[in-house]
Amino acid sequence: MPSLFPVPTARRIDQQRLFSVALIPFAAAIAMASTVAATGFTASPLGETSSTLGFLLDFIKLCYLAVAMAHLSGAIADRTCGGMAAGLSMDEFDAPEPMSRDEFWRAFPNHVDGAAIAGALTLLCVIAGSLVG
Template sequence: MPSLTIPNARRVDSQRLLSVVAIPLAAAIAMAAAVAATGSVTDPIGEAGGALAFVLEFAKFCYLAVATAHLSGAIAERIGGGMAAGLWLDEFDAPEPLSKEEFWQAFPNHVDGAAIAGAVALFCIALG
């Protein structure tokens, strides 16, 4: 029987984890609040079926966008062999870009990010 090895993360990148988990939720809440506050003739929360359903639609949208971005980043990095993506703020502090191996050994990498965001989007679909 062939052995199955699961890649291990050597470190957890808290900025990337924050960008996958918390920032899309904050964006969804901000967008939902802005739409609810600027509702004109119609009541957008009432049309959505309540406040929870209204916020879940925005959360689903944000997490699907994050999942798509991470999945396309993984595909582009693997096919194109380009430089690994990082947070744009890091490029000023880092003396040189991360190597591919170092990028993929951190949690969450592109595939982890796509899986996490996709799972949260599916959870929002199941709740809504």
């Protein structure tokens, strides 16, 4: 019996995509929070102050939430508009042959996996922030 929403199976793990979903947003949040904290301004405009760890968790939460929304919107766009081949270069003459749509969805993490991973990491930051603050 065919299902309405089939669950895809991953044929391979794309380490570059996994790295960009899980570790790059964390590194970006650390860099942004460090830069802002170096200025000495860690209070919100509403007058709420937070600890340094709480301030850092807010930046990490922001980065992972952005990644989750980007992957979720990519999945919606791919399913509704047909999507496009996932190539790294927009220059059609120098770019290698982009991977097919089916190949893109058969790798882990695809858009749905990326949104789930980033969403889960955002939730962990929210939980950690409530324990800290």
